[in-house]
Amino acid sequence: AMQGMSLDPAQSKVVLLRAEELLQYVIDEGGETAEVYADLASARGLLGNVESATEALINGLRLDPSNHAALLQMARIKGESALQTYSASDQRLALDFYENLLRSGPLSSQVAGPYATFLIHLGETRQSEFLLRAIAASDPNSPAPRMLEQVQSIVEALIRLESKLQSQLDTDPNDPEVLRTRINQKVLLGEFQNAVYLIDELFEQHDPDLATWFLLAMGKVRMGTVDQFFDDWPEAPDPPLGASPPWYELAQRFARTNEWDAARRALERDTERVEGRPPPLVSLASFALNVGDAQRASELLMRATETNPESPEPWLLLAELSNAVGQRDQAVQMLQRAKAKGADATALEKLEKELGADLTNSTPPTRRSVIRQ
Numbered sequence: 001a002m003q004g005m006s007l008d009p010a011q012s013k014v015v016l017l018r019a020e021e022l023l024q025y026v027i028d029e030g031g032e033t034a035e036v037y038a039d040l041a042s043a044r045g046l047l048g049n050v051e052s053a054t055e056a057l058i059n060g061l062r063l064d065p066s067n068h069a070a071l072l073q074m075a076r077i078k079g080e081s082a083l084q085t086y087s088a089s090d091q092r093l094a095l096d097f098y099e100n101l102l103r104s105g106p107l108s109s110q111v112a113g114p115y116a117t118f119l120i121h122l123g124e125t126r127q128s129e130f131l132l133r134a135i136a137a138s139d140p141n142s143p144a145p146r147m148l149e150q151v152q153s154i155v156e157a158l159i160r161l162e163s164k165l166q167s168q169l170d171t172d173p174n175d176p177e178v179l180r181t182r183i184n185q186k187v188l189l190g191e192f193q194n195a196v197y198l199i200d201e202l203f204e205q206h207d208p209d210l211a212t213w214f215l216l217a218m219g220k221v222r223m224g225t226v227d228q229f230f231d232d233w234p235e236a237p238d239p240p241l242g243a244s245p246p247w248y249e250l251a252q253r254f255a256r257t258n259e260w261d262a263a264r265r266a267l268e269r270d271t272e273r274v275e276g277r278p279p280p281l282v283s284l285a286s287f288a289l290n291v292g293d294a295q296r297a298s299e300l301l302m303r304a305t306e307t308n309p310e311s312p313e314p315w316l317l318l319a320e321l322s323n324a325v326g327q328r329d330q331a332v333q334m335l336q337r338a339k340a341k342g343a344d345a346t347a348l349e350k351l352e353k354e355l356g357a358d359l360t361n362s363t364p365p366t367r368r369s370v371i372r373q
Contacts, residue, residue, distance in 0.1 A: 019043040034064035041073055066104045071097050072111055079118045094118060113143055123190015125154050154188055161185045176206050183215055192219040208237045210246060217250055221262045230265060245274050255287035279308040285317055297321060312343035319351055332357045
């Protein structure tokens with residue numbers, strides 16, 4: 001039922017709440033299994049109840065410590081927590097769960113991708129490369145080959161930086177470029193605390209440059225001190241002529257590394273300074289679509305319809321997303337709502353043609369709660 005769930009916020013919540021209720025009923029009636037607990041955790045997680053989802057997973061793993069679905073969800077939950085809080089205990093737990101997954105059988109490309117990403121965040125580039133190489137060989141149509149190329153480019157960049165650093169030290173060890181090279185090297189190695197110390201040293205001696213400022217932001221978020229970064233930098237360094245506005249560019253960089261809350265905060269800074277921007281949640285959803293995370297995009301857009309009820313942009317993107325997953329009727333409904341809220345005529349016409357719909361005399365539908373089977 002959840003796989004065919006509507007993208008409409010009210011409908012989706014109804015489906016998830018009903019799923020949670022039925023799964024809890026099965027457990028209460030004595031039908032508890034690790035699989036049922038994993039499904040319950042999935043519903044709770046999609047509802048945003050991470051703590052109760054974790055509780056269900058712990059119960060499931062008590063029944064079957066090798067249950068693949070429960071191990072995978074725990075690995076992802078602890079991995080995301082570790083990346084947000086930089087808790088050493090969460091890092092160890094996430095690694096333990098991923099290693100248990102490895103012991104339970106070969107990893108699919110869907111599992112290996114998040115694991116490899118987590119390893120990269122920890123600076124374990126070589127281990128990530130080894131994992132991705134095996135997955136790419138067994139599943140060449142998966143995202144693994146593309147991820148492997150990215151990891152290998154990091155390894156090659158490290159080799160080039162080492163050579164560049166040695167040359168700079170031989171020529172002029174006091175050149176500020178020496179510090180910049182060392183900073184880039186530390187970032188690629190995942191040594192973000194050391195990188196931040198070097199950036200502080202550089203900025204004490206020289207005017208802040210935008211490229212290093214981006215690295216400082218990334219280092220701060222990886223250290224769990226992003227609040228301090230936003231407090232210390234009410235304004236970004238001036239961008240070069242023709243470059244993207246710095247806060248928007250920073251938000252994109254955060255999104256590409258799964259730092260979604262930091263990306264939202266950067267977008268809020270951007271919308272305060274640049275006229276005509278869509279609401280931050282809408283831009284964030286666009287970033288999620290760009291990295292292929294349709295589930296996150298739909299969740300962000302649902303939130304955007306609630307926090308910005310008069311904005312047409314969330315409904316336009318929901319229409320595009322519904323159309324992309326083959327839910328034409330729902331896409332038309334979303335498009336009707338976008339039109340009612342004054343969406344751009346060109347964007348409306350483009351989607352109307354794609355959907356083969358005529359909204360000339362249509363009225364937006366009232367909200368209904370529908371449970372899809």
